[in-house]
Amino acid sequence: MQTTNDEKLKLLETMLTIRAFEEKAGELFQKNMIPGFIHLSIGQEASAAGTCSVLRTDDYLATTHRGHGHMIAKGADLRRMFAELFGRSTGYCRGKGGSMHIADFSTGFLGANGVVGGGFPLIVGAGLSIKLRNSDQVGVVFFGDGAANRGTFHEACNMAAVFKLPVVFVCENNRYASTTPADNMLAGGSVAGRACAYGIPGVSVDGNDVLAVRAAAAEAVARARGGKGPSILENRTYRYRGHYEGDPQKYRSKDEIQSAAETDDPIERFRRRLLSEDVLTEDLEKRLHKEIAARIEAAVQFGLEAPEPQPAEAFEDLYVNP
Amino acid sequence: MPDRELTCTQAMCEALEEEMQRDDTVFIIGEDLVAHGGIFGQFTGLPEKFPGRIIDTPISETCLVGGGVGAALTGMRPVVDMHFADFVTTAMDEIVNQMAKIRYMLGGQVRIPMVLWAPDGGGLSAAAQHSQSLESWFVHVPGLKVVVPSEPADVKGLLKAAIRDDDPVVFFQHKRLFAQSGPVPDGEYIIPIGRADVKRPGRDITVLTYSRMTYHSLEAAERLAADGIEAEVVDLRTLKPLDFDTITRSVQKTHKVLIAHEAWRTGGFGAELAARIGEELFDELDAPVTRIGAQDVPIPFSPVLENTVLPQVEDIVNGIRKVLYG
Ligand SMILES: Cc1ncc(C[n+]2csc(CCOP(=O)(O)OP(=O)(O)O)c2C)c(N)n1
Ligand SMILES: [Mg+2]
Numbered sequence: 131m132q133t134t135n136d137e138k139l140k141l142l143e144t145m146l147t148i149r150a151f152e153e154k155a156g157e158l159f160q161k162n163m164i165p166g167f168i169h170l171s172i173g174q175e176a177s178a179a180g181t182c183s184v185l186r187t188d189d190y191l192a193t194t195h196r197g198h199g200h201m202i203a204k205g206a207d208l209r210r211m212f213a214e215l216f217g218r219s220t221g222y223c224r225g226k227g228g229s230m231h232i233a234d235f236s237t238g239f240l241g242a243n244g245v246v247g248g249g250f251p252l253i254v255g256a257g258l259s260i261k262l263r264n265s266d267q268v269g270v271v272f273f274g275d276g277a278a279n280r281g282t283f284h285e286a287c288n289m290a291a292v293f294k295l296p297v298v299f300v301c302e303n304n305r306y307a308s309t310t311p312a313d314n315m316l317a318g319g320s321v322a323g324r325a326c327a328y329g330i331p332g333v334s335v336d337g338n339d340v341l342a343v344r345a346a347a348a349e350a351v352a353r354a355r356g357g358k359g360p361s362i363l364e365n366r367t368y369r370y371r372g373h374y375e376g377d378p379q380k381y382r383s384k385d386e387i388q389s390a391a392e393t394d395d396p397i398e399r400f401r402r403r404l405l406s407e408d409v410l411t412e413d414l415e416k417r418l419h420k421e422i423a424a425r426i427e428a429a430v431q432f433g434l435e436a437p438e439p440q441p442a443e444a445f446e447d448l449y450v451n452p
Numbered sequence: 453m454p455d456r457e458l459t460c461t462q463a464m465c466e467a468l469e470e471e472m473q474r475d476d477t478v479f480i481i482g483e484d485l486v487a488h489g490g491i492f493g494q495f496t497g498l499p500e501k502f503p504g505r506i507i508d509t510p511i512s513e514t515c516l517v518g519g520g521v522g523a524a525l526t527g528m529r530p531v532v533d534m535h536f537a538d539f540v541t542t543a544m545d546e547i548v549n550q551m552a553k554i555r556y557m558l559g560g561q562v563r564i565p566m567v568l569w570a571p572d573g574g575g576l577s578a579a580a581q582h583s584q585s586l587e588s589w590f591v592h593v594p595g596l597k598v599v600v601p602s603e604p605a606d607v608k609g610l611l612k613a614a615i616r617d618d619d620p621v622v623f624f625q626h627k628r629l630f631a632q633s634g635p636v637p638d639g640e641y642i643i644p645i646g647r648a649d650v651k652r653p654g655r656d657i658t659v660l661t662y663s664r665m666t667y668h669s670l671e672a673a674e675r676l677a678a679d680g681i682e683a684e685v686v687d688l689r690t691l692k693p694l695d696f697d698t699i700t701r702s703v704q705k706t707h708k709v710l711i712a713h714e715a716w717r718t719g720g721f722g723a724e725l726a727a728r729i730g731e732e733l734f735d736e737l738d739a740p741v742t743r744i745g746a747q748d749v750p751i752p753f754s755p756v757l758e759n760t761v762l763p764q765v766e767d768i769v770n771g772i773r774k775v776l777y778g
Binding site: 231280439 | 748749755
């Protein structure tokens with residue numbers, strides 16, 4: 131697929147923004163400024179940026195507990211994201227959801243999910259709704275290698291396939307589900323490989339190559355939009371941080387993490403490529419970093435200055451007609 | 453022998469270790485148990501001591517709970533780790549339609565000696581899908597036993613009883629109590645399922661409670677003691693079978709009842725208690741039975757909101773005053 135220089139720079143910017151957001155969130159969590167627990171997607175930015183780059187604002191996206199990057203790539207407002215992570219009243223979910231339940235319906239972002247595998251049926255329903263409304267939207271669900279073992283995955287793939295729903299299942303195989311290596315739990319060794327059971331395309335992608343992700347996503351999204359039904363994409367990637375912030379990570383070595391970060395970092399790979407193609411210059415890069423840092427800083431500031439919810443707000447939003 | 457101080461988690465681990473040593477059909481199955489001894493480190497040390505008997509599974513709760521039932525039907529004693537009690541929802545058929553009923557439906561041909569271990573409760577800003585107290589669902593279903601301990605000694609004795617029990621037991625432990633310490637007797641002991649415990653005697657009012665709210669109730673009782681109010685705190689420890697004898701004795705003494713649980717008020721176990729006390733002990737009562745529970749909304753993320761929704765010590769203090777003085 132064709133990607134213009136502007137689009138390439140935009141992909142880089144999205145990845146850098148996600149990383150800066152996640153690093154800041156990790157730092158603030160460490161300082162006890164974010165309650166609860168958070169799951170960061172550092173190392174997996176290409177999957178979010180590449181996939182979302184072929185989506186329209188009105189396309190639907192459902193994700194997991196590790197969803198900040200997807201939300202950013204779909205176009206959410208960083209300020210309201212931080213406000214939500216802080217549990218504030220002007221956050222996306224008025225402080226009720228936090229990182230694990232953050233959502234922004236104005237950008238088609240149907241939400242993170244605290245239940246692994248919770249997103250599959252939701253996206254099937256969104257796909258059905260798209261079809262019933264004769265719309266040309268598409269629904270995408272991100273999920274982990276671990277989630278591919280939930281029954282909901284199989285039910286959703288089958289139903290989306292028999293109904294030919296405009297849905298794309300995007301697995302981020304980051305090699306671990308919490309403490310458990312995917313290799314130990316994923317029968318058949320591949321999520322994409324499961325597609326053949328449903329008679330739909332299943333494509334395994336170098337998930338740290340943002341252009342490869344984008345190309346595969348473009349094809350799957352076009353297929354969905356064209357009424358030809360669902361696909362499974364498997365973006366092979368790696369998470370650098372713990373499963374959650376504070377994870378002791380006894381299940382893998384520091385060397386493993388370091389070597390992944392040094393040899394296969396999605397941002398570094400793309401940056402080098404853009405420099406060699408003269409799409410990116412060092413000046414431009416500096417400016418990009420500066421701009422992103424300023425946006426993150428402003429977003430954090432907005433979040434910190436945002437009001438705490440009033441206790442009475444706990445009783446709002448349950449029913450439309452109480 | 454002097455008592456030792458252990459945390460709830462240490463007490464639980466001792467129970468598991470003793471039972472696994474005693475009976476080699478006992479095994480633990482769930483997600484992420486081996487590398488870190490469970491996601492709360494709750495089984496630390498056990499995977500090394502019992503290789504092959506602490507089993508990590510894929511994220512497939514439907515199958516791992518149902519698989520527990522199948523193993524129990526065929527000679528094993530599984531302890532199934534639910535990861536978070538909230539995820540029981542992903543295996544409700546296996547729990548409600550299989551585990552609870554198979555023995556009865558099959559005319560008593562089989563036993564299902566199985567423990568479903570479910571860490572529950574809020575207070576960690578873990579938001580609506582990781583903070584619930586769902587025990588009343590299981591009390592409602594005939595065929596299940598439901599255990600909700602508070603202190604470490606009870607955790608140990610009751611878990612041992614649950615593992616040895618030939619019927620399925622849903623064993624809830626409050627996440628905020630994992631690190632709670634308390635005296636635990638040395639050596640082997642069992643606390644039978646179905647016995648409440650008076651944690652603090654008092655003449656003025658009976659507080660019926662369990663799990664984390666036991667500690668909140670004890671604190672409330674302590675505060676009220678300064679005003680000369682003597683609250684009797686009864687930790688139910690088991691909801692099914694229910695120790696109604698202990699409840700009766702306490703109500704016959706105090707004639708007033710406050711119920712405190714962290715689960716939602718509407719349809720919570722307090723409703724069952726209040727109804728039964730009304731039916732059987734109406735003549736003993738000097739005031740309406742009153743309930744303290746979470747407000748009827750999902751548990752919100754923000755600490756401000758979560759503290760509004762979950763019952764606080766202050767709510768129990770006020771509840772007691774209300775029952776006593778109207
Ligand atoms: C139904 C359910 N089971 C278990 C969990 C606990 N849990 C949260 S994330 C996680 C691992 C998920 O792994 P994966 O799907 O690979 O996503 P990743 O964290 O790697 O992004 C587990 C077991 C949960 N939230 N929901
Ligand atoms: Mg994973």
